[in-house]
Amino acid sequence: xxxxxxxxxxxxxxxxxxxxxxxxxxxxxxxxxxxxxxxxxxxxxxxxxxxxxxxxxxxxxxxxxxxxxxxxxxxxxxxxxxxxxxxxxxxxxxxxxxxxxxxxxxxxxxxxxxxxxxxxxxxxxxxxxxxxxxxxxxxxxxxxxxxxxxxxxxxxxxxxxxxxxxxxxxxxxxxxxxxxxxxxxxxxxxxxxxxxxxxxxxxxxxxxxxxxxxxxxxxxxxxxxxxxxxxxxxxxxxxxxxxxxxxxxxxxxxxxxxxxxxxxxxxxxxxxxxxxxxxxxxxxxxxxxxxxxxxxxxxxxxxxxxxxxxxxxxxxxxxxxxxxxxxxxxxxxxxxxxxxxxxxxxxxxxxxxxxxxxxxxxxxxxxxxxxxxxxxxxxxxxxxxxxxxxxxxxxxxxxxxxxxxxxxxxxxxxxxxxxxxxxxxxxxxxxxxxxxxxxxxxxxxxxxxxxxxxxxxxxxxxxxxxxxxxxxxxxxxxxxxxxxxxxxxxxxxxxxxxxxxxxxxxxxxxxxxxxxxxxxxxxxxxxxxxxxx
Amino acid sequence: xxxxxxxxxxxxxxxxxxxxxxxxxxxxxxxxxxxxxxxxxxxxxxxxxxxxxxxxxxxxxxxxxxxxxxxxxxxxxxxxxxxxxxxxxxxxxxxxxxxxxxxxxxxxxxxxxxxxxxxxxxxxxxxxxxxxxxxxxxxxxxxxxxxxxxxxxxxxxxxxxxxxxxxxxxxxxxxxxxxxxxxxxxxxxxxxxxxxxxxxxxxxxxxxxxxxxxxxxxxxxxxxxxxxxxxxxxxxxxxxxxxxxxxxxxxxxxxxxxxxxxxxxxxxxxxxxxxxxxxxxxxxxxxxxxxxxxxxxxxxxxxxxxxxxxxxxxxxxxxxxxxxxxxxxxxxxxxxxxxxxxxxxxxxxxxxxxxxxxxxxxxxxxxxxxxxxxxxx
Numbered sequence: 064x065x066x067x068x069x070x071x072x073x074x075x076x077x078x079x080x081x082x083x084x085x086x087x088x089x090x091x092x093x094x095x096x097x098x099x100x101x102x103x104x105x106x107x108x109x110x111x112x113x114x115x116x117x118x119x120x121x122x123x124x125x126x127x128x129x130x131x132x133x134x135x136x137x138x139x140x141x142x143x144x145x146x147x148x149x150x151x152x153x154x155x156x157x158x159x160x161x162x163x164x165x166x167x168x169x170x171x172x173x174x175x176x177x178x179x180x181x182x183x184x185x186x187x188x189x190x191x192x193x194x195x196x197x198x199x200x201x202x203x204x205x206x207x208x209x210x211x212x213x214x215x216x217x218x219x220x221x222x223x224x225x226x227x228x229x230x231x232x233x234x235x236x237x238x239x240x241x242x243x244x245x246x247x248x249x250x251x252x253x254x255x256x257x258x259x260x261x262x263x264x265x266x267x268x269x270x271x272x273x274x275x276x277x278x279x280x281x282x283x284x285x286x287x288x289x290x291x292x293x294x295x296x297x298x299x300x301x302x303x304x305x306x307x308x309x310x311x312x313x314x315x316x317x318x319x320x321x322x323x324x325x326x327x328x329x330x331x332x333x334x335x336x337x338x339x340x341x342x343x344x345x346x347x348x349x350x351x352x353x354x355x356x357x358x359x360x361x362x363x364x365x366x367x368x369x370x371x372x373x374x375x376x377x378x379x380x381x382x383x384x385x386x387x388x389x390x391x392x393x394x395x396x397x398x399x400x401x402x403x404x405x406x407x408x409x410x411x412x413x414x415x416x417x418x419x420x421x422x423x424x425x426x427x428x429x430x431x432x433x434x435x436x437x438x439x440x441x442x443x444x445x446x447x448x449x450x451x452x453x454x455x456x457x458x459x460x461x462x463x464x465x466x467x468x469x470x471x472x473x474x475x476x477x478x479x480x481x482x483x484x485x486x487x488x489x490x491x492x493x494x495x496x497x498x499x500x501x502x503x504x505x506x507x508x509x510x511x512x513x514x515x516x517x518x519x520x521x522x523x524x525x526x527x528x529x530x531x532x533x534x535x536x537x538x539x540x541x542x543x544x545x546x547x548x549x550x551x552x553x554x555x556x557x558x559x560x561x562x563x564x565x566x567x568x569x570x571x572x573x574x575x576x577x578x579x580x581x582x583x584x585x586x587x588x589x590x591x592x593x594x595x596x
Numbered sequence: 597x598x599x600x601x602x603x604x605x606x607x608x609x610x611x612x613x614x615x616x617x618x619x620x621x622x623x624x625x626x627x628x629x630x631x632x633x634x635x636x637x638x639x640x641x642x643x644x645x646x647x648x649x650x651x652x653x654x655x656x657x658x659x660x661x662x663x664x665x666x667x668x669x670x671x672x673x674x675x676x677x678x679x680x681x682x683x684x685x686x687x688x689x690x691x692x693x694x695x696x697x698x699x700x701x702x703x704x705x706x707x708x709x710x711x712x713x714x715x716x717x718x719x720x721x722x723x724x725x726x727x728x729x730x731x732x733x734x735x736x737x738x739x740x741x742x743x744x745x746x747x748x749x750x751x752x753x754x755x756x757x758x759x760x761x762x763x764x765x766x767x768x769x770x771x772x773x774x775x776x777x778x779x780x781x782x783x784x785x786x787x788x789x790x791x792x793x794x795x796x797x798x799x800x801x802x803x804x805x806x807x808x809x810x811x812x813x814x815x816x817x818x819x820x821x822x823x824x825x826x827x828x829x830x831x832x833x834x835x836x837x838x839x840x841x842x843x844x845x846x847x848x849x850x851x852x853x854x855x856x857x858x859x860x861x862x863x864x865x866x867x868x869x870x871x872x873x874x875x876x877x878x879x880x881x882x883x884x885x886x887x888x889x890x891x892x893x894x895x896x897x898x899x900x901x902x903x904x905x906x907x908x909x910x911x912x913x914x915x916x917x918x919x920x921x922x923x924x925x926x927x928x929x930x931x932x933x934x935x936x937x938x939x940x941x942x943x944x945x946x947x948x949x950x951x952x953x954x955x956x957x958x959x960x961x962x963x964x965x966x967x968x969x970x971x972x973x
Contacts (some may be wrong), residue, residue, distance in 0.1 A: 299956035
């Protein structure tokens, strides 16, 4: 049973860093890599000697390989026993803080839903698991039926006409949108349209995708009071060169721009295309449809709203839904149903081509299918409502934390909100990053600070989703109270956190991204042979 | 743990003890001994030391890691000691009777002593004195303590100044040229705001690139060079037009990128990659653009975001009207826009012209990168 925290009482107990009870202590093993554990001669399986008949058959078989494919020396694999290997990976997993080891209220804009185990099981059913994407269509009818079923439901939720599951993530979906917008203008001899409008509280993949597709990017900034971009600012961005608008709805700040439909009309009047990013669809699911607001295309992240795992940069899946006029530009293959059977249509002359291999991230499509089927329309609506209710409970309670304020305080927030610790920083010198490191000491997931550009100082962006209990939320809130109290009384505790985690503070003193060591080998080259941290 | 003394970073500190003294008593400035005497007579209490102490207190953990060099008594030593620093003392002053000359001498002495970064608490007048003494030779960060803060060399608050120092010491900063502006206080007192650009100072800008990006930020457009490349793109789109380049380091970068000897403080004229005139007056500009289409390239100058009416009076209402609102290219780094925490401003002295400029404008922030920002009078 998790102990809850009384901030006042807890503050009294703060004496030395070592004596602070956060209710959490990460298991810490001095675990070296398997290579470092290697002892020459250690074997796992003692294999019986090969039978003479087989030996006769296989002698010289290696010599049939081309010389370039043959190893001169055996691979330098670590020599460790099976129990050592098992122990190694168990320990590594124990030292990992993941979604299933503590509550995750904090990671805003990621919609960290619980992934029901049943859906994982379904995706691993042998009949699905053993399919090969190169099997003939006739042998794939079952899985294509599932995909088409989810396509029908998402079409309905989006208010659109067709759906593709080809992109592997939200940014990939935005890029698919940008390519379709480009193809649309090319098909109409409107190549001069090279300006894409976006806004600073959209996901950064919106401007990034537009730029990658060759557009110039015009960014709008939200009004400091309303949090909306506003008609007047949009008019200043629209020109005869406008290719379209790519914005996120609701915004990264949890504010839903009340004028989206009007923006769509203005952009259409100027000859542009409207693309909505609904990677964070959770707060409005079943309550609004992008198509009804005038969007030409919209994308959903199955690994967010539709509960498939985020997978730590593993397989994501994105559904892009479009209006009729954009179907010819969709990536191939496009899934079709003629009333009897399903087939993959590769014959789209105006298509942007392939954006990924084979059918898309099929296991995620299956899990999302299972999720929607289990939830039903009422369930999806309830999930959305609870996500918003949880968030608004969190907002009300967090605003009692000293030094914390919320952006756009007059605006109702949906599934997430962007707070600011500016006051706390000005009072104590504790930054949001310090605060977040300290949060890790409480055995809960740290929060997402902000996308770039950071227009809110010292930002904090939690998103509780519908899957967190009141007890989870209260624990998160109590941790905030305690850390704030620490910041005001003994800021050093917070500035030197974390104290109860496996690793100490990461030091990102890199002057530019080109100096970041992205691999272990590069890190060693930069830092010598010492251990990190 | 303290580093060996020879490896300790050298920071300089100058407190202009009289900065800001005229503000509270309504004198709109503190330049000159007469005004200081009047302010003191009116009961003004000096607060610059207190502002500097807010910065130093936030840096007390660095007391062993850096050496702070400063001038005696109220020009820095007192504040430094109060915040736990053991400062290296330079120079000498007549306590209670410091002048602008002391600031200039202190800046020069600290530069010679080997300061890598100079913290100074003051206002525009102090910044001007520092710029006159050390110019682009010594990186600085201003602790805002003056009445007038038009220059963009100051941190938003004393606490923010501490974070800049921290970033600089950790090597997490990049130097940017920032403008030093000052108004003529006598005119200011009679209601005329006519700030002039007096030069530039190198100011460290701190970026936490890695921490800030969730999945990688956009290719860093926040450099003046990036902004200049964005302007060159516009020039390629419209190569026939005359380009009037306003003052300021951001616009100067456009000239640099074109390989032209444009001025930092003046207004220059460029066409098709050629420099047609340097440091031109309003009359010369009007003559040059007569019956020729022209575009104005301006940046937000100083800490308050003025696009017109601060340091670029040559770009008069008449000139602006003749060029037309649609032919004004406003340019700025994203950092600078964000640091404004508010709209861009115009103050041309002509309310009708200001009204013409109000609303939303596009601002060039980098290659293929623009933002829309609000402009108010």
